Amino acid sequence: MRKAATLLATAAALTTALALPPHAxxxxxxxxxxxxxxxxxxxxxxxxxxxxxxxxxxxxxxxxxxxxxxxxxxxxxxxxxxxxxxxxxxxxxxxxxxxxxxxxxxxxxxxxxxxxxxxxxxxxxxxxxxxxxxxxxxxxxxxxxxxxxxxxxxxxxxxxxxxxxxxxxxxxxxxxxxxxxxxxxxxxxxxxxxxxxxxxxxxxxxxxxxxxxxxxxxxxxxxxxxxxxxxxxxxxxxxxxxxxxxxxxxxxxxxxxxxxxxxxxxxxxxxxxxxxxxxxxxxxxxxxxxxxxxxxxxxxxxxxxxxxxxxxxxxxxxxxxxxxxxxxxxxxxxxxxxxxLDGEAGPIESPSPDPAPPKAPAPEPAFVAMSETPEERDERLATYALGIAAVLVSVVAGTTTVVRDASRRRRMRT
Structure with a gap:
């Protein structure tokens, strides 16, 4: 029992950090x-x-x-x-x-x-x-x-x-x-x-x-x-x-x-x-x-x-x-x-931070047109005009054909 008490006292002494003497x-x-x-x-x-x-x-x-x-x-x-x-x-x-x-x-x-x-x-x-x-x-x-x-x-x-x-x-x-x-x-x-x-x-x-x-x-x-x-x-x-x-x-x-x-x-x-x-x-x-x-x-x-x-x-x-x-x-x-234990690279004298990873090149920005020049606008309008003219020509041509066919059918009935 005395030995066990001594061991317990030892454990208690070690788990408590002792303060240093104030005069030291x-x-x-x-x-x-x-x-x-x-x-x-x-x-x-x-x-x-x-x-x-x-x-x-x-x-x-x-x-x-x-x-x-x-x-x-x-x-x-x-x-x-x-x-x-x-x-x-x-x-x-x-x-x-x-x-x-x-x-x-x-x-x-x-x-x-x-x-x-x-x-x-x-x-x-x-x-x-x-x-x-x-x-x-x-x-x-x-x-x-x-x-x-x-x-x-x-x-x-x-x-x-x-x-x-x-x-x-x-x-x-x-x-x-x-x-x-x-x-x-x-x-x-x-x-x-x-x-x-x-x-x-x-x-x-x-x-x-x-x-x-x-x-x-x-x-x-x-x-x-x-x-x-x-x-x-x-x-x-x-x-x-x-x-x-x-x-x-x-x-x-x-x-x-x-x-x-x-x-x-x-x-x-x-x-x-x-x-x-x-x-x-x-x-x-x-x-x-x-x-x-x-x-x-x-x-x-x-x-x-x-x-x-x-x-x-x-x-x-x-x-x-x-x-x-x-x-x-x-x-x-x-x-x-x-x-x-891996010292194949040879000894070093002091530790150092790991090298930073290389930065990836920044992607080139895609070109975005914010407005059009006067020349580009005229070209765009001319394209629209040509398209409209072509549609009108087709409509006129189609109308002429319809009128002609209708006149022909009337002559055949008379």
Whole structure:
């Protein structure tokens, strides 16, 4: 009963976005980071979803995996940890490369026996869901699988159900991902503190980009008011910021809008792995970001010579658009995994609007005479006169013939 109560409390804590401390400022390193979704299911779960989840139904997986499944690509998941007891994740996680920035070695004590300091214990379930969307291995009895099911996950614990993570611990986590040679970094957290490029987090993101790492971050879940605002690290230049879309490829109402938004991805009724085993359904931009991170892992595996910037541009350019260009609600559109893997035209440096269709030549106007010239009028009247004269001649000729015939008949009778 106590365990169930703890799990319910955890769920409640995650479904309520915690406000940032009022005293925090851009210069302070302790701005709290928030998990962008999670907590709508308990765990462990015996249940597995037999069918293919809708977010995967929209993808032709055989075509997507025709050339690669992400083998050799390392994806750092900076989150609440990644549980390796789930059979779909155990072979995907590099536990030796993991880390825990909430309870470092000198404070871990007996927790070392549980492996907490390598980021492989997830008391919340959030990071385990995120990792599953990226790289869960196929398993008999379920249609759920990660988008890059041969990629490797680097588990980094940086947050918990109390939102204990800060911009400083997130910066440390990014540096650890760099040291462990991550190719992709997924951060399904945000802070609304106006952090500048000189903040600890801003500098850490810059270091990752300098190392040619693709940094993917969720946009946040405070979008119900529709107002445009920045969240970090998603709004730092070079980061691929991801919003949430629904089954109709439209913006999920909770998804944060902003000028920083790069693309959107499924974030409603998302199936993924949970600690201990099984799967559950959850909502949030937290689960949109790893969808895109999985696509980025496939692109990196297929085109290893492409830069991080080119990979981001390819994902944005090939997204399914609702407008010709980008907007503040879905970015460049909803990510299209199969199109993103089609790089035959070569890499691009930045996305651009689709070219406008060529305009059809305007039809030449038909000539309409509004009046006639005097010459045309005289010609028309002369034609009428000739016609009338011809009719009169015919009438006279006919009358003459009738009179003549009548006179002839009278003479014959006399």
């Amino acid at each position: 400022s851009a210069a302070e390193p302790d701005a709290k980071s928030r998990l962008n979704g999670g907590g709508e299911c308990t765990f462990p779960m015996k249940k597995q979803f037999e069918g293919t989840p809708w977010a995967l139904q929209r993808v032709l997986l055989d075509q997507l995996w025709e050339d690669t499944k992400g083998k050799g690509v390392r994806v750092a998941v900076i989150d609440t940890g990644v549980d390796t007891a789930n059979p779909q994740l155990k072979p995907a996680v590099d536990a030796s490369a993991g880390a825990d920035f909430l309870k470092p070695d000198k404070e871990a004590g007996e927790d070392d026996k549980r492996g907490r300091t390598n980021g492989t214990v997830d008391e919340v379930g959030h990071g385990t869901k995120v990792a599953g969307i990226i790289a869960a291995r196929p398993r008999k009895g379920t249609g759920f699988v990660g988008l890059a099911p041969e990629a490797t996950i680097i588990p980094i614990r940086q947050n918990d159900e109390k939102n204990s993570g800060t911009s400083k611990t997130m910066a440390d986590a990014i540096d650890h991902a760099i040291a462990k040679e991550a190719h992709i970094i997924n951060i399904s957290q945000d802070t609304t503190e106006p952090l500048g490029p000189d903040s600890d987090l801003g500098r850490a993101v810059a270091r990752a980009l300098e190392k040619d790492i693709v940094v993917v971050a969720s946009a946040g879940n405070n979008g119900l008011d529709g107002k445009v605002k920045n969240t970090y690290p998603a709004a730092f230049p070079g980061v691929l910021a991801v919003g949430a879309s629904d089954r109709n490829n439209e913006r999920a109402p909770f998804s944060q809008a902003g000028e920083f938004l790069g693309v959107s991805a499924p974030g409603v009724d998302i199936v993924s792995t949970v600690p201990g085993g099984g799967q559950c359904v959850d909502n949030g931009t937290s689960f949109s970001a790893p969808y895109v991170a999985g696509v980025a892992a496939l692109v990196r595996a297929k085109y290893p010579k492409w830069t991080a910037r080119q990979i981001v541009a390819q994902i944005e350019q090939t997204a399914e658009r609702s407008v010709n260009g980008r907007d503040n609600y879905v970015g460049w559109g909803v990510v299209d995994p199969v199109r993103a």
